[in-house]
Amino acid sequence: MLRFAAARLLASLPVLVLVSLVSFSVMHLIPGDPASVIAGPAATNQEIEQIRRSLGLDRPFLEQMAAWYWNVLQGDLGRSILLGTSVWQALVDRLPVTGSLAVLALVMTVAIGVPAGVLAALRANSAVDAAVTGFALLGVSVPSFWLALMLIVLFSVILEWLPTGGYVPLSASPVDWFRSLLMPSVSLALLQIGLLARITRATMLEVLRQDYVRTARAKGLPRAMVIGKHALKNVMVPVITVIGISFGLLLSGSIVIETVYSLPGIGRLVATSIFGRDYPVIQGTLLLTATMLVLLNLVVDLLYAAIDPRVRYGR
């Protein structure tokens, strides 16, 4: 197991190097003079020069790159142009909002997606199955930001049950915290619920056809026991996969969802940075999220290996 872990860690190093290279290069995709684009059309020459110097754009490309890597290795992601604070600080300040949102969405995903998928598989080709499959298909087809707007129309404008936006910290009022995050997390979770329900259903159908399930049934175990003990264990694998994929989807989704609901989280930060051409923030967020996702994939692989010994000895 330890050897497997070490090998996997080693294999992800070149990916991390390339990830950092892409994150660094994004600012240099700007055609023409990046400094004047970042400063905006209303900027004076002096302001442009100042931005050029502070971002190091006046130095040779390789020197800029060396300086950026040197800083990143020391944990310094640069300073935000719009906010004036360090990128690291800006991200840490907004983590509780996006964290709350992600956790709520993930809880909903697993709590609804897994039972729905299992139920659909157990009653394959029934009305229940059709409903779950249809709902799952809808979940992967509806744009989350549009769903978010329509939920506002229904629950905030017409029914006046929930606030249209804004964030209440958990420490201030748990009830209002939940109310402020309910619609955003539903909008975010729908896609994942659809994905998870589809994959759970497919895996469950596969598992139910396996010989060991037939053997378990044949030796007289009650159906509930067979499903609970043998089948569900195997369904854990896709659940972990989807949770692994989910973090990337949640981060992407939070960009639009936090914008629609005016939640001061990392997604909103990314949206305003992209709109305001705040490249240090964009670069830092790209680097950080991609690194996190690479490491998360590593953890998911190791979990597979822990759950299913075949993974360790295969290949």
Added chain:
Amino acid sequence: MAADAAVATLGPPRRLPTLRRLFRHRLFLVGLVLFGAMAVLALGADLIAPLAPERMQFRARFRPPGEGFLLGTDNFGRDILSRLVFGARLSLAIGFAVVLATGLAGTVIGLVAGYFRRLDEPLMRAMDALMAFPAVMLALAIAAALGPSAVNAVIALSVVYIPRTARIVRASVLVVREMEYVQAALAFGGRHLWILRRHVLPNSLAPLIVQLTFIFAYAVLAESILSFLGVGPPPPTPTWGNMIAEGKDYIREAWWIALWPGLAICLTVLGLNLLGDGLRDVLDPRLKVQQG
């Protein structure tokens, strides 16, 4: 068009059964109707649109659906139906361009990586690195850097989705390469390029086409996000994302501005997902997510 190519490579004996099986797949047909309807709206936009999509009538602002404007008017008094069908044209054109670009680039990268072992590691690690980013986040960063335009949206989305096609092609090349007929062709002194084109490529097509259908769906969704956040084709160009972004500010008084373009996205993406599921079931049963 892409489907025809795949069917043709399967050769005459299987041509009919494949098509017939596709047309017996009920959900595939539903997808075909949904997507086909959108394609007709997009192609016939000039004929269907009652007014020019950018024509403003200030006396007719915020008209609800009905009353002379079938889907209502927006904050500038523009006819939403007209903007919707022209939006369909642009959104589908961008999606299709992404499909072409990812199909071509992914095929080349996948073929080279799968066939020439020495290039496999570097190419695939580069693809892994691109896949490591949250897709929409990377597309937003690239599109923002290049500047808001339809072409740049296509470039940004293609960069994000090329790794998916490259991986699929590479995976099938790895299988095909070991087949006896490829070994035989090599033994006969067949040149690499010829073997790639004649033997390896046709056998990788089925999974690629399935994947491209899903990429079409992702691209339509992702483009609407780029437009919504202001890094797609700039307003007043009608794209579905732009229309929803404009409707967002008037959601309390005029919900219909944002409603219709969102429904159009839903139906298009749903149609493409159904097409993809159907194609996968028929063309590439190995990948089949069991239909029960």
